[in-house]
Amino acid sequence: MSSVYYDYSTFSDGRTFTEIYQNFNQLENLNIIEKLWGSYYYYMGNDLFATGLLFFLTHELFYFGRCLPWAIIDRIPYFRRWKIQDEKIPSDIEQWECLKSVLTSHFLVEAFPIWFFHPLCQKIGISYQVPFPKLPDMLLQWAVFFVLEDTWHYWFHRGLHYGVFYKYIHKQHHRYAAPFGLAAEYAHPIEVALLGLGTVGIPIVWCLITGNLHLFTVSIWIILRLFQAVDSHSGYEFPWSLHNFLPFWAGADHHDEHHHYFIGGYSSSFRWWDYVLGTEAGPKGKKLREDRYKKQI
Known part of the structure; x- marks a missing residue:
């Protein structure tokens, strides 16, 4: 599972990209680009x-x-x-x-x-998690x-x-x-x-x-x-x-x-x-x- 987000406890089981996006869409602290970014990494399953x-x-x-x-x-x-x-x-x-x-x-x-x-990126500390920086x-x-x-x-x-x-x-x-x-x-x-x-x-x-x-x-x-x-x-x-x-x-x-x-x-x-x-x-x-x-x- 992707490490793009720190807490998947509220997510339902999703297999398609649309279903995964619906999970990320529940997160009010993310904007639409962050939701798409997170959905992509989660969907791919291999960071x-x-x-x-x-x-x-x-x-x-x-x-x-x-x-x-x-x-x-x-x-x-x-x-x-x-x-x-x-x-x-x-x-x-x-x-x-x-x-x-x-x-x-x-x-x-x-x-x-x-x-x-x-x-x-992992070795030197470049983050890829959501949310993004300001x-x-x-x-x-x-x-x-x-x-x-x-x-x-x-x-x-x-x-x-x-x-x-x-x-x-x-x-x-x-x-x-x-x-x-x-x-x-x-x-x-x-x-x-x-x-x-x-x-x-x-x-x-x-x-x-x-x-x-x-x-x-x-x-x-x-x-x-x-x-x-x-x-x-x-x-x-x-x-x-x-x-x-x-x-x-x-x-x-x-x-x-x-x-x-x-x-x-x-x-x-x-x-x-x-x-x-x-x-x-x-x-x-x-x-x-x-x-x-x-x-x-």
Whole structure:
């Protein structure tokens, strides 16, 4: 029986998911998401398998689910006015080749460690029980994860642009000078593991230091990070794009210039590392560096 909840004394015998949900629905201290979460773990009956399946399906559904709208937009001429490199539309063949490579990576590189995540959670104290932590606690953790992951990504991504690291590892990701959503995880297995460690490893370190982290928080963090990665590779700049309202947010224009010019623009979510260290890509970055230099002389 699952350890997702501490007291099943009021539960009736339930075999279907609906019957199990009715048991959790009696618990007034749980919200609907917590009830669904608890019902899922109880229904699966094996917490290790439940976590592995949950994280694998979450990754696949939200990654490809977020890629699909961009793939459709690429086929609709109306949206070309917002395409950053409007002369470079990914062909069906490019999309298909990219899809096959990404799927291979998901099943041969990422699937294996996902199935061992639950024992790690138990060992270091990542909770998966209901109820969940309070929303302010989760908001704080998501904000910290975004900032720390961006730092990790900047330095390791920048390192992958040097010499043999670029030639034998990172060059694969730069096959597409005009990125598209599906290409977000088109990368060498070593790069997938190295940069992916920033996404998964930072919450692990957070838990080791604070002893306070929930698996639901981690799952939502991964979804947010997937959306950020796919959107930054979309190749589209809209008037309603997030960086137009949050100037420090990187967005598609920031990462598109990185693919276009191959150097600069190494951050994932924010612009401040590239701004402070003078590594912004493209003509705007060049002009900014020149203006800084003129002020110094």
